[in-house]
Amino acid sequence: MSARQQAAQERDPVQQAAHVRYVLRLADTSLVLGQRLGEWVGHAPALEEDLGLANLALDLIGQARLLLSYAGELEGRGRDEDALAFLRDAPEFANLTLAEQPNGDFGHTIVRQWLIDAWQLEIYQGLLMSADSRLGAIAAKALKETRYHHRFSSGWLIRLGDGTPESHDRVQAALGCLWRFTAELFAADDVDERMQAAAIAPALAELAPRWSARIDEDLAAATLRRPAAQPYPWHGRRGVHTEHLGHMLAEMQHLQRSYPGVQW
Amino acid sequence: MPAVIESGAAAARVQAVWALLAEVADPELPVLSIVDLGIVRHVRFEGDGRLHVGITPTYSGCPATEVIRSAVRTALDAAALADAVLEEVLAPAWTSDWLTSAARAKLEAFGIAPPAQAASSPRHLWRAPLVTCPRCGSRATERVSEFGSTPCKAHYRCSACREPFDYFKCL
Numbered sequence: 086m087s088a089r090q091q092a093a094q095e096r097d098p099v100q101q102a103a104h105v106r107y108v109l110r111l112a113d114t115s116l117v118l119g120q121r122l123g124e125w126v127g128h129a130p131a132l133e134e135d136l137g138l139a140n141l142a143l144d145l146i147g148q149a150r151l152l153l154s155y156a157g158e159l160e161g162r163g164r165d166e167d168a169l170a171f172l173r174d175a176p177e178f179a180n181l182t183l184a185e186q187p188n189g190d191f192g193h194t195i196v197r198q199w200l201i202d203a204w205q206l207e208i209y210q211g212l213l214m215s216a217d218s219r220l221g222a223i224a225a226k227a228l229k230e231t232r233y234h235h236r237f238s239s240g241w242l243i244r245l246g247d248g249t250p251e252s253h254d255r256v257q258a259a260l261g262c263l264w265r266f267t268a269e270l271f272a273a274d275d276v277d278e279r280m281q282a283a284a285i286a287p288a289l290a291e292l293a294p295r296w297s298a299r300i301d302e303d304l305a306a307a308t309l310r311r312p313a314a315q316p317y318p319w320h321g322r323r324g325v326h327t328e329h330l331g332h333m334l335a336e337m338q339h340l341q342r343s344y345p346g347v348q349w
Numbered sequence: 350m351p352a353v354i355e356s357g358a359a360a361a362r363v364q365a366v367w368a369l370l371a372e373v374a375d376p377e378l379p380v381l382s383i384v385d386l387g388i389v390r391h392v393r394f395e396g397d398g399r400l401h402v403g404i405t406p407t408y409s410g411c412p413a414t415e416v417i418r419s420a421v422r423t424a425l426d427a428a429a430l431a432d433a434v435l436e437e438v439l440a441p442a443w444t445s446d447w448l449t450s451a452a453r454a455k456l457e458a459f460g461i462a463p464p465a466q467a468a469s470s471p472r473h474l475w476r477a478p479l480v481t482c483p484r485c486g487s488r489a490t491e492r493v494s495e496f497g498s499t500p501c502k503a504h505y506r507c508s509a510c511r512e513p514f515d516y517f518k519c520l
Contacts (some may be wrong), residue, residue, distance in 0.1 A: 133494035140496040147410020226409055229520050334504035
């Protein structure tokens with residue numbers, strides 16, 4: 086962002102806090118989803134899919150590192166990417182509730198991945214024109230990787246949905262289980278509105294129909310039914326999480342918490 | 350290697366640093382240098398009188414990025430350029446289109462199929478690339494996996510010579 090914008094923001098602590106929060110939400114969604122995918126390593130149904138999920142995780146954690154480092158700089162309290170990833174408790178995490186949901190079976194993981202890939206495609210595309218040039222640069226990089234992720238996840242969604250009765254029923258059930266968390270994807274709050282007004286973030290209301298159209302297109306190809314809308318919004322982005330995040334963080338943060346500052 | 354328009358001794362030193370960096374091998378593709386891969390974005394003297402070297406990550410999460418950074422630092426230190434500033438460049442985002450033609454030839458000779466098409470348009474994702482087998486030259490190849498041993502590669506198999514091989518993805 087320009088020096089003038091930065092100076093204006095420094096004068097407005099509420100705006101600055103919203104900016105940090107906005108970047109943290111993107112960072113945490115990538116970090117938590119990447120950590121979940123990492124749980125598949127050595128357990129995926131085939132070697133190719135093991136490699137695929139691990140590669141997705143690698144990209145997501147790479148994106149999280151760029152975003153967390155930036156959030157730490159914006160915050161100005163001396164926290165780096167590691168401090169933010171490993172030394173925050175669950176209520177300080179701001180990821181989408183959907184990202185922290187457990188892996189379930191392979192089809193369940195694919196449905197979760199595909200819903201978030203389609204969301205990240207819209208968000209990163211929208212951020213290309215951000216007034217915050219650093220965020221725009223990170224988005225441009227992440228967008229290219231996310232296109233690959235969506236190709237992988239939508240490809241599997243179609244193969245499983247339009248596959249055997251067993252695979253069809255399992256992904257349809259996963260969709261039914263995870264759909265309630267999608268109400269959060271485009272539910273704008275004060276942070277989003279401030280960022281949108283400052284031209285830092287795209288308008289969520291404009292992205293929602295594009296996400297929806299992409300989802301419908303993939304569902305049709307996969308012969309899957311779109312579940313009914315469930316308006317209850319989950320609040321992971323505001324730090325209110327399902328019980329699953331705490332367990333995941335306990336494992337992810339164990340080493341840094343037990344041996345502060347440890348490196349290899 | 351981009352042309353550097355500078356005068357006299359500074360230009361010669363910049364060229365020498367480019368040559369130095371052209372000797373730094375990529376840790377995962379040792380047949381290529383970081384200059385071949387387009388990872389080195391700039392080498393220049395800036396207003397502070399110090400040499401600035403810009404490098405860009407290939408994939409956001411590429412584990413080689415940190416190894417590359419320390420290899421560049423080591424090369425600069427060894428050339429008595431310890432005060433050089435090493436900076437990360439994020440924009441424009443790295444693309445496989447930046448591989449030099451020499452790099453493509455080296456990849457092929459090494460047994461890795463180079464990117465089959467320009468990545469400049471996202472449409473390339475929806476066209477199946479025509480990948481040539483680096484061993485026998487046949488175009489009768491099939492994709493085994495979208496992902497391979499490193500973030501930048503996919504796994505292919507040749508239907509003619511039956512050999513598996515790595516394909517450098519378009520990004």
